[in-house]
Amino acid sequence: MARNNEDVRRKARSDYVFRRFTAATIAAAYGISEATVGRWKKAAKEQGDDWDKARTAHVIAGEGVEAVVSTVVEDFMIQAQEILEEIKSGSHTTQEKVSMLVSLSDAMTKMAASAKKFAPKISELGVAQHVMREMLDFVREHFPHHSAAILEIIEPFSERLAEIYTS
Numbered sequence: 268m269a270r271n272n273e274d275v276r277r278k279a280r281s282d283y284v285f286r287r288f289t290a291a292t293i294a295a296a297y298g299i300s301e302a303t304v305g306r307w308k309k310a311a312k313e314q315g316d317d318w319d320k321a322r323t324a325h326v327i328a329g330e331g332v333e334a335v336v337s338t339v340v341e342d343f344m345i346q347a348q349e350i351l352e353e354i355k356s357g358s359h360t361t362q363e364k365v366s367m368l369v370s371l372s373d374a375m376t377k378m379a380a381s382a383k384k385f386a387p388k389i390s391e392l393g394v395a396q397h398v399m400r401e402m403l404d405f406v407r408e409h410f411p412h413h414s415a416a417i418l419e420i421i422e423p424f425s426e427r428l429a430e431i432y433t434s
Contacts, residue, residue, distance in 0.1 A: 276307050284322045336382045343378050361414045372400035395428045
């Protein structure tokens with residue numbers, strides 16, 4: 268690897284670990300591809316330098332475990348939002364949408380359950396998501412003809428729950 272590439276790789280690692288930049292941000296900042304950043308991370312990990320573990324250790328040392336939990340939950344919620352957008356704009360049947368929402372709600376409940384020991388507010392989100400999942404299951408079983416209406420309500424409501432319990 269040329270000296271210049273080694274310098275960029277070192278700066279990329281530093282930005283990833285200490286500044287919590289994403290691979291996309293690093294790629295844009297240094298004029299490289301995200302795939303290159305990914306290859307650098309993988310190669311470093313194979314040599315015993317796990318960028319993700321270093322990043323987490325840095326956050327815990329500087330900001331505490333709650334910051335790590337918050338970051339994980341925030342990342343999860345961003346992904347959940349993308350799934351909700353797919354549900355809204357995708358060409359899925361109403362039944363598929365309900366099933367996807369139930370799965371998402373279940374994943375959110377599990378995320379909250381695993382994080383609640385570290386951040387009490389996340390536990391509240393878990394309870395709220397559990398109630399939402401139970402309601403979706405109930406409507407699906409007992410009032411399937413209301414599936415479209417419940418989807419119309421649950422999608423924006425789940426966004427509101429995320430705002431309430433993760434801010």
